[in-house]
Amino acid sequence: MSPLGRGTAVAAAVIAAMALGRVVTETWPVNDVTTAPFVRSGAVAEPVRTEYATITVDGVRAARTLVTGGLSEPPAATAGGVFLVADVTVRATRRTENIDGLYLVDAEGLRHEGTARGGCATGMFAPAGVDWHAMACFDVAPDVLEGAYLVVARGGGDLDGYYQARDEVVHVDLALTADRAAQLAASTETYATWLPGPEPYDTRPWSPEREAP
Amino acid sequence: MTERATDRATDRATRITIGCMGDAGGRSLPARAKGAARGLGSYVGSRSLKQKALGAGAGAVLLSAPFGGLAGAPPPGPADLAVGEAVRVGPFEVTLRGATTLPYVGGVVNAAETNRVLCVLAEVTTVGDRPEYGVTLSGAVRPPADGGVVAVGEGGDFPLRGSDGAAQAALAVVSDGAVESGNLDRLNPGVTYTVVLAWEQEGSWSGDSVTVTLDGLTWVEEDSIGLMPQRWNDLDEPVYSATLPVVPGLLTVAEP
Numbered sequence: 001m002s003p004l005g006r007g008t009a010v011a012a013a014v015i016a017a018m019a020l021g022r023v024v025t026e027t028w029p030v031n032d033v034t035t036a037p038f039v040r041s042g043a044v045a046e047p048v049r050t051e052y053a054t055i056t057v058d059g060v061r062a063a064r065t066l067v068t069g070g071l072s073e074p075p076a077a078t079a080g081g082v083f084l085v086a087d088v089t090v091r092a093t094r095r096t097e098n099i100d101g102l103y104l105v106d107a108e109g110l111r112h113e114g115t116a117r118g119g120c121a122t123g124m125f126a127p128a129g130v131d132w133h134a135m136a137c138f139d140v141a142p143d144v145l146e147g148a149y150l151v152v153a154r155g156g157g158d159l160d161g162y163y164q165a166r167d168e169v170v171h172v173d174l175a176l177t178a179d180r181a182a183q184l185a186a187s188t189e190t191y192a193t194w195l196p197g198p199e200p201y202d203t204r205p206w207s208p209e210r211e212a213p
Numbered sequence: 214m215t216e217r218a219t220d221r222a223t224d225r226a227t228r229i230t231i232g233c234m235g236d237a238g239g240r241s242l243p244a245r246a247k248g249a250a251r252g253l254g255s256y257v258g259s260r261s262l263k264q265k266a267l268g269a270g271a272g273a274v275l276l277s278a279p280f281g282g283l284a285g286a287p288p289p290g291p292a293d294l295a296v297g298e299a300v301r302v303g304p305f306e307v308t309l310r311g312a313t314t315l316p317y318v319g320g321v322v323n324a325a326e327t328n329r330v331l332c333v334l335a336e337v338t339t340v341g342d343r344p345e346y347g348v349t350l351s352g353a354v355r356p357p358a359d360g361g362v363v364a365v366g367e368g369g370d371f372p373l374r375g376s377d378g379a380a381q382a383a384l385a386v387v388s389d390g391a392v393e394s395g396n397l398d399r400l401n402p403g404v405t406y407t408v409v410l411a412w413e414q415e416g417s418w419s420g421d422s423v424t425v426t427l428d429g430l431t432w433v434e435e436d437s438i439g440l441m442p443q444r445w446n447d448l449d450e451p452v453y454s455a456t457l458p459v460v461p462g463l464l465t466v467a468e469p
Contacts (some may be wrong), residue, residue: 065388076395077393077395078386080386080404081404081405110342110402111343111345112344112401113401115399117393117397122398139404141401141403143403146401159443160443193330
């Protein structure tokens with residue numbers, strides 16, 4: 001082979017190697033790192049186990065008004081829309097866990113945060129080895145209930161999930177069918193609110209006649 | 214290069230430098246300036262009257278630059294807002310309804326015993342697609358300058374509204390005409406509230422109306438240093454101003 005032919009062959013080989021390398025790195029990116037959370041799905045009354053806690057949504061209710069701690073007071077909070085109330089139990093596995101993410105996601109993917117009005121929990125510090133009960137209240141437009149699910153996580157839902165990156169996040173199907181959503185949206189109930197704690201709280205509708213426990 | 218050669222090179226460079234500074238082409242600086250002025254005068258003289266006028270105008274603007282001639286136009290003042298008129302403020306649609314004073318609003322504003330609470334009644338809907346903080350709304354409402362609002366540190370315990378040290382309004386829900394005890398912390402998309410924006414007011418204040426001013430809010434997707442992205446930023450520029458009548462009995466307080 002002439003020197004010119006050898007040079008051409010070498011150049012062709014180098015270009016082919018570079019093209020092959022490009023194909024390989026684009027097919028199997030070496031610098032991409034996933035930031036997506038690891039979603040653990042569950043349903044109401046079904047414990048969902050994660051590396052850091054076992055999380056259970058014990059029930060879902062709806063209220064028009066809330067009173068603080070079951071005391072015989074005027075309503076502490078009246079919903080602008082309707083209060084969707086989720087009773088959540090968290091049993092941390094090894095250490096106290098800060099559950100900062102506690103919010104609803106509706107069928108369109110919009111996030112709806114809980115309120116502290118009336119004494120509801122917007123998150124909790126759940127100690128290890130203890131069932132920690134929290135009452136989360138979401139004042140939402142009635143038309144977002146159908147198809148909504150609850151998210152429980154250590155990281156909040158701000159910044160497009162930045163605080164949940166590569167962490168386990170629990171999605172709980174609240175079974176909010178059209179009928180169930182309509183039933184909840186029409187609620188005129190009043191419930192007492194309770195701070196997070198180790199004791200199960202009273203989830204029955206509040207009435208002025210009932211004495212505070 | 215030898216030492217002598219280096220010296221020669223240095224001398225040559227020095228002469229060239231001096232020549233550039235003082236007498237290139239063999240002419241003195243005043244002579245060159247006179248020549249340039251004559252050239253400019255000749256150039257201007259050959260222009261049309263219209264071109265001369267435009268040039269004079271541009272020159273005047275440039276000369277005024279050190280005195281602010283090139284500064285941007287001042288922002289327009291706030292637009293008048295009528296009672297009952299809905300306007301968009303950032304992610305909120307806000308409708309101002311009126312104002313009143315209350316002796317106290319427990320859990321919302323801890324006014325001194327000799328003072329009262331100035332309440333501005335409004336309706337607000339979150340029209341954005343994210344949950345918003347109540348302070349985003351209350352921070353956009355300036356304390357009425359003519360409402361006798363107690364300044365921070367003079368008996369009130371409000372958080373600061375901003376660097377101006379003014380008191381930030383407390384935000385609470387109104388239900389059946391009564392102010393709830395407790396702040397409205399979060400507003401979810403699509404939910405409408407009747408609310409009060411409340412400030413501690415001097416007990417001696419008397420008046421028939423107050424002027425409420427709303428600031429503009431702008432969305433910050435990414436800030437310059439990345440510490441506070443995805444938030445509404447108060448532009449600190451008033452965009453709406455409303456004169457609200459003070460109506461006694463407009464609101465009541467939920468009794469403790």
